[in-house]
Amino acid sequence: MHKLSTLTFKFSCLLLALFVFASCKNSDLIQRGDSLEVAFNKAMAFYEKGDYTEASEAFETVVQIARGTEYGQDAQFYLAESYYNDGRYLLAASEYERFISLFPRVERRQEAQFKEAYCYYKLSPR
Incomplete structure:
Protein backbone atom coordinates (compact mmCIF):
# COMPACT_ATOMS: atom_id res chain seq x y z
CA MET A 1 0.00 0.00 0.00
CA GLN A 31 -0.10 34.72 -29.04
CA ARG A 32 -3.19 36.24 -30.59
CA GLY A 33 -3.08 39.94 -29.78
CA ASP A 34 0.72 40.23 -29.79
CA SER A 35 1.92 43.32 -31.64
CA LEU A 36 4.04 42.87 -34.77
CA GLU A 37 7.10 43.94 -32.82
CA VAL A 38 6.47 41.41 -30.04
CA ALA A 39 5.73 38.61 -32.53
CA PHE A 40 8.87 39.37 -34.54
CA ASN A 41 11.01 39.56 -31.39
CA LYS A 42 9.71 36.18 -30.22
CA ALA A 43 10.61 34.67 -33.59
CA MET A 44 14.08 36.27 -33.44
CA ALA A 45 14.59 34.86 -29.94
CA PHE A 46 14.06 31.34 -31.28
CA TYR A 47 16.40 32.09 -34.18
CA GLU A 48 19.15 33.48 -31.96
CA LYS A 49 18.88 30.44 -29.63
CA GLY A 50 19.45 28.19 -32.65
CA ASP A 51 15.95 26.70 -32.45
CA TYR A 52 15.39 27.00 -36.19
CA THR A 53 12.29 24.80 -36.31
CA GLU A 54 10.44 27.00 -33.81
CA ALA A 55 11.87 30.10 -35.49
CA SER A 56 10.58 29.06 -38.91
CA GLU A 57 7.10 28.43 -37.51
CA ALA A 58 7.12 31.80 -35.76
CA PHE A 59 8.43 33.64 -38.83
CA GLU A 60 5.71 32.03 -40.96
CA THR A 61 3.16 33.59 -38.64
CA VAL A 62 4.86 36.99 -38.76
CA VAL A 63 5.06 36.86 -42.57
CA GLN A 64 1.31 36.27 -42.74
CA ILE A 65 0.34 39.08 -40.38
CA ALA A 66 2.99 41.63 -41.35
CA ARG A 67 2.72 41.82 -45.14
CA GLY A 68 3.72 45.20 -46.47
CA THR A 69 5.70 46.20 -43.39
CA GLU A 70 9.38 46.18 -42.56
CA TYR A 71 8.69 43.37 -40.08
CA GLY A 72 7.21 41.36 -42.95
CA GLN A 73 10.30 41.92 -45.07
CA ASP A 74 12.67 40.93 -42.27
CA ALA A 75 10.49 37.95 -41.32
CA GLN A 76 10.53 36.68 -44.92
CA PHE A 77 14.33 36.81 -44.99
CA TYR A 78 14.72 35.16 -41.59
CA LEU A 79 12.17 32.50 -42.53
CA ALA A 80 14.48 31.51 -45.38
CA GLU A 81 17.49 31.74 -43.06
CA SER A 82 15.78 29.49 -40.50
CA TYR A 83 15.12 26.82 -43.10
CA TYR A 84 18.68 27.19 -44.40
CA ASN A 85 20.26 26.85 -40.95
CA ASP A 86 18.01 23.86 -40.21
CA GLY A 87 19.26 22.10 -43.35
CA ARG A 88 15.88 22.28 -45.10
CA TYR A 89 17.41 23.58 -48.31
CA LEU A 90 14.46 23.13 -50.66
CA LEU A 91 12.20 25.16 -48.38
CA ALA A 92 14.98 27.72 -47.87
CA ALA A 93 15.48 28.12 -51.63
CA SER A 94 11.75 28.65 -52.10
CA GLU A 95 11.62 31.30 -49.37
CA TYR A 96 14.73 33.08 -50.69
CA GLU A 97 13.09 33.14 -54.12
CA ARG A 98 9.92 34.59 -52.60
CA PHE A 99 12.00 37.23 -50.77
CA ILE A 100 13.74 38.20 -54.03
CA SER A 101 10.46 38.50 -55.94
CA LEU A 102 8.69 40.45 -53.19
CA PHE A 103 11.60 42.78 -52.40
CA PRO A 104 13.70 43.16 -55.57
CA ARG A 105 15.35 46.45 -54.57
CA VAL A 106 16.48 45.75 -51.01
CA GLU A 107 20.05 45.50 -49.79
CA ARG A 108 19.87 41.79 -48.89
CA ARG A 109 18.73 40.78 -52.38
CA GLN A 110 22.19 39.64 -53.48
CA GLU A 111 22.71 37.63 -50.31
CA ALA A 112 19.33 35.97 -50.86
CA GLN A 113 20.22 35.18 -54.49
CA PHE A 114 23.54 33.66 -53.46
CA LYS A 115 21.98 31.56 -50.71
CA GLU A 116 19.18 30.40 -53.01
CA ALA A 117 21.79 29.16 -55.47
CA TYR A 118 23.81 27.60 -52.66
CA CYS A 119 20.73 25.72 -51.45
CA TYR A 120 20.37 24.13 -54.88
CA TYR A 121 24.08 23.28 -54.81
CA LYS A 122 23.61 21.57 -51.43
CA LEU A 123 20.68 19.60 -52.86
CA SER A 124 22.54 18.46 -55.98
CA PRO A 125 23.88 14.90 -56.12
CA ARG A 126 27.61 14.64 -55.57
Whole structure:
Protein backbone atom coordinates (compact mmCIF):
# COMPACT_ATOMS: atom_id res chain seq x y z
CA MET A 1 0.00 0.00 0.00
CA HIS A 2 2.83 2.37 0.90
CA LYS A 3 4.54 1.66 -2.46
CA LEU A 4 1.35 2.53 -4.31
CA SER A 5 0.99 5.90 -2.57
CA THR A 6 4.69 6.69 -3.20
CA LEU A 7 4.28 5.79 -6.85
CA THR A 8 1.14 7.93 -7.11
CA PHE A 9 2.97 10.86 -5.50
CA LYS A 10 5.91 10.54 -7.93
CA PHE A 11 3.57 10.31 -10.88
CA SER A 12 1.67 13.40 -9.70
CA CYS A 13 4.94 15.34 -9.35
CA LEU A 14 5.97 14.30 -12.85
CA LEU A 15 2.65 15.47 -14.31
CA LEU A 16 2.91 18.77 -12.46
CA ALA A 17 6.45 19.32 -13.75
CA LEU A 18 5.38 18.56 -17.33
CA PHE A 19 2.49 21.00 -17.02
CA VAL A 20 4.78 23.74 -15.68
CA PHE A 21 7.34 23.26 -18.46
CA ALA A 22 4.65 23.13 -21.13
CA SER A 23 3.09 26.35 -19.90
CA CYS A 24 6.49 28.09 -19.89
CA LYS A 25 7.08 27.14 -23.50
CA ASN A 26 3.66 28.47 -24.55
CA SER A 27 4.56 31.93 -23.28
CA ASP A 28 7.42 31.97 -25.79
CA LEU A 29 5.04 31.33 -28.68
CA ILE A 30 3.29 34.06 -30.60
CA GLN A 31 -0.10 34.72 -29.04
CA ARG A 32 -3.19 36.24 -30.59
CA GLY A 33 -3.08 39.94 -29.78
CA ASP A 34 0.72 40.23 -29.79
CA SER A 35 1.92 43.32 -31.64
CA LEU A 36 4.04 42.87 -34.77
CA GLU A 37 7.10 43.94 -32.82
CA VAL A 38 6.47 41.41 -30.04
CA ALA A 39 5.73 38.61 -32.53
CA PHE A 40 8.87 39.37 -34.54
CA ASN A 41 11.01 39.56 -31.39
CA LYS A 42 9.71 36.18 -30.22
CA ALA A 43 10.61 34.67 -33.59
CA MET A 44 14.08 36.27 -33.44
CA ALA A 45 14.59 34.86 -29.94
CA PHE A 46 14.06 31.34 -31.28
CA TYR A 47 16.40 32.09 -34.18
CA GLU A 48 19.15 33.48 -31.96
CA LYS A 49 18.88 30.44 -29.63
CA GLY A 50 19.45 28.19 -32.65
CA ASP A 51 15.95 26.70 -32.45
CA TYR A 52 15.39 27.00 -36.19
CA THR A 53 12.29 24.80 -36.31
CA GLU A 54 10.44 27.00 -33.81
CA ALA A 55 11.87 30.10 -35.49
CA SER A 56 10.58 29.06 -38.91
CA GLU A 57 7.10 28.43 -37.51
CA ALA A 58 7.12 31.80 -35.76
CA PHE A 59 8.43 33.64 -38.83
CA GLU A 60 5.71 32.03 -40.96
CA THR A 61 3.16 33.59 -38.64
CA VAL A 62 4.86 36.99 -38.76
CA VAL A 63 5.06 36.86 -42.57
CA GLN A 64 1.31 36.27 -42.74
CA ILE A 65 0.34 39.08 -40.38
CA ALA A 66 2.99 41.63 -41.35
CA ARG A 67 2.72 41.82 -45.14
CA GLY A 68 3.72 45.20 -46.47
CA THR A 69 5.70 46.20 -43.39
CA GLU A 70 9.38 46.18 -42.56
CA TYR A 71 8.69 43.37 -40.08
CA GLY A 72 7.21 41.36 -42.95
CA GLN A 73 10.30 41.92 -45.07
CA ASP A 74 12.67 40.93 -42.27
CA ALA A 75 10.49 37.95 -41.32
CA GLN A 76 10.53 36.68 -44.92
CA PHE A 77 14.33 36.81 -44.99
CA TYR A 78 14.72 35.16 -41.59
CA LEU A 79 12.17 32.50 -42.53
CA ALA A 80 14.48 31.51 -45.38
CA GLU A 81 17.49 31.74 -43.06
CA SER A 82 15.78 29.49 -40.50
CA TYR A 83 15.12 26.82 -43.10
CA TYR A 84 18.68 27.19 -44.40
CA ASN A 85 20.26 26.85 -40.95
CA ASP A 86 18.01 23.86 -40.21
CA GLY A 87 19.26 22.10 -43.35
CA ARG A 88 15.88 22.28 -45.10
CA TYR A 89 17.41 23.58 -48.31
CA LEU A 90 14.46 23.13 -50.66
CA LEU A 91 12.20 25.16 -48.38
CA ALA A 92 14.98 27.72 -47.87
CA ALA A 93 15.48 28.12 -51.63
CA SER A 94 11.75 28.65 -52.10
CA GLU A 95 11.62 31.30 -49.37
CA TYR A 96 14.73 33.08 -50.69
CA GLU A 97 13.09 33.14 -54.12
CA ARG A 98 9.92 34.59 -52.60
CA PHE A 99 12.00 37.23 -50.77
CA ILE A 100 13.74 38.20 -54.03
CA SER A 101 10.46 38.50 -55.94
CA LEU A 102 8.69 40.45 -53.19
CA PHE A 103 11.60 42.78 -52.40
CA PRO A 104 13.70 43.16 -55.57
CA ARG A 105 15.35 46.45 -54.57
CA VAL A 106 16.48 45.75 -51.01
CA GLU A 107 20.05 45.50 -49.79
CA ARG A 108 19.87 41.79 -48.89
CA ARG A 109 18.73 40.78 -52.38
CA GLN A 110 22.19 39.64 -53.48
CA GLU A 111 22.71 37.63 -50.31
CA ALA A 112 19.33 35.97 -50.86
CA GLN A 113 20.22 35.18 -54.49
CA PHE A 114 23.54 33.66 -53.46
CA LYS A 115 21.98 31.56 -50.71
CA GLU A 116 19.18 30.40 -53.01
CA ALA A 117 21.79 29.16 -55.47
CA TYR A 118 23.81 27.60 -52.66
CA CYS A 119 20.73 25.72 -51.45
CA TYR A 120 20.37 24.13 -54.88
CA TYR A 121 24.08 23.28 -54.81
CA LYS A 122 23.61 21.57 -51.43
CA LEU A 123 20.68 19.60 -52.86
CA SER A 124 22.54 18.46 -55.98
CA PRO A 125 23.88 14.90 -56.12
CA ARG A 126 27.61 14.64 -55.57
